[in-house]
Amino acid sequence: AQKITQTQPGMFVQEKEAVTLDCTYDTSDQSYGLFWYKQPSSGEMIFLIYQGSYDEQNATEGRYSLNFQKARKSANLVISASQLGDSAMYFCAMREENTGGFKTIFGAGTRLFVKA
Amino acid sequence: EAGVAQSPRYKIIEKRQSVAFWCNPISGHATLYWYQQILGQGPKLLIQFQNNGVVDDSQLPKDRFSAERLKGVDSTLKIQPAKLEDSAVYLCASSKRQSLWGTAPDTQYFGPGTRLTVL
Numbered sequence: 001a002q003k004i005t006q007t008q009p010g011m012f013v014q015e016k017e018a019v020t021l022d023c024t025y026d027t028s029d030q031s032y033g034l035f036w037y038k039q040p041s042s043g044e045m046i047f048l049i050y051q052g053s054y055d056e057q058n059a060t061e062g063r064y065s066l067n068f069q070k071a072r073k074s075a076n077l078v079i080s081a082s083q084l085g086d087s088a089m090y091f092c093a094m095r096e097e098n099t100g101g102f103k104t105i106f107g108a109g110t111r112l113f114v115k116a
Numbered sequence: 117e118a119g120v121a122q123s124p125r126y127k128i129i130e131k132r133q134s135v136a137f138w139c140n141p142i143s144g145h146a147t148l149y150w151y152q153q154i155l156g157q158g159p160k161l162l163i164q165f166q167n168n169g170v171v172d173d174s175q176l177p178k179d180r181f182s183a184e185r186l187k188g189v190d191s192t193l194k195i196q197p198a199k200l201e202d203s204a205v206y207l208c209a210s211s212k213r214q215s216l217w218g219t220a221p222d223t224q225y226f227g228p229g230t231r232l233t234v235l
Contacts, residue, residue, distance in 0.1 A: 004158075033222065043205060045159070045226035091158050095222060103172050104149075104224065106158030 003027065004094055004107035012113045013082045020067070021077040021110045023092030029053075031097035034075040035104070036066065039089040048090075051075060079112075087114045118142065120227035122208050128233045134196035137230045141189070141210030147171075148185055149224060150193050151207040159207055165191065166213075198234045205229040 005024045013019035025034065036048040051059045051066045059066040067076040079086055092107045121140040129135050141148050147166055151159035162181065163173040167188040176183070180199070185191040195202055209224040 035223070037226075043229045043231070045207065045209070045224075047223050047225065050223060093158075102222070103161055103164070103174075104222075106160070108156075108158050 003105045004092055006092055006107040006110050008110045009108075010111045010113065012115060013079075015084060015114055015116050016081055018078060018080045019082055019112065021079070021090050021092075021112065023075045023077065023107060025073050025075060025092075025094045027073075027094065027096050029096040033095045033097075034066070034068070035093040035095070036064070036075075036077045037091045037093060037106075038086075039091060039109070041088070045091070049077070082114045084114050084116060087112060120208055120210055120225055122206075122227035122230055124230055125228060126231050126233075128235065129198055130235050131200055132197040134194065135198055135232065136192050136194045137206050137208075137232075139191045139193070139208030139227060141191070141208070142225055145210035145212055145225075146188070147211045147213045147222070148191050149209040149211075150183055150191070151209065153205045153207055153229070155204070162193070195232075198232075200234050203232055203234045205231050 003026050032053045034051045038046045038048055049059050049061045049064045049066050051068045058068050063080045065078045089109045089111050091109045093104050095104045123138050149164050150162045152162050153159040162176045163183045164171040165185040168185045183193045207226050207229045209226045211222045211224045213222045
């Protein structure tokens with residue numbers, strides 16, 4: 001079974017608009033962490049935002065926020081005021097503290113295209 | 117602060133040849149990771165070091181892949197002999213995490229990767 005599911009292979013958004021990238025996860029651990037990374041065409045993975053399973057507040061980092069719905073096991077990334085430079089691959093990842101052996105598992109990614 | 121360094125950036129070899137990749141993590145980072153990213157997929161962890169000890173190598177094809185992290189700093193990943201399906205980007209990452217336990221974010225910082233093409 002997939003541990004991390006990103007159902008949107010590609011997304012388009014108009015510049016300056018907000019966009020939500022979906023991520024659902026599967027774990028039986030109580031303690032885990034969720035990450036979002038951006039991968040531009042240059043290939044380097046850039047850390048964006050983190051949410052711990054015990055965090056009660058949704059994480060925010062500048063224009064990035066994580067819509068964490070624990071009961072639904074979803075951790076969607078919201079990018080506000082999209083910019084042309086946001087065009088890239090976006091990966092959701094999870095690290096399980098117990099059964100996962102601290103291994104980080106990545107989803108298949110969503111390619112975001114920002115239109116001028 | 118310098119980021120994670122990797123070399124070479126690109127490598128083209130023929131199948132059955134051997135190849136080695138080098139990674140220098142961020143200074144002071146205890147944990148080092150090697151990932152394989154096949155085109156169109158997310159990164160897959162190959163091996164994770166905590167200082168110079170192996171934490172997880174369950175997905176490393178040990179018949180052909182090997183990795184070491186001498187003195188708990190630099191690391192090398194070797195493939196011998198290479199197969200066509202090894203064509204991928206090999207990403208190295210490091211994180212501060214000193215201990216396996218705790219819920220603090222173990223944010224990984226990635227290098228630029230090495231793109232390997234096996235012909």
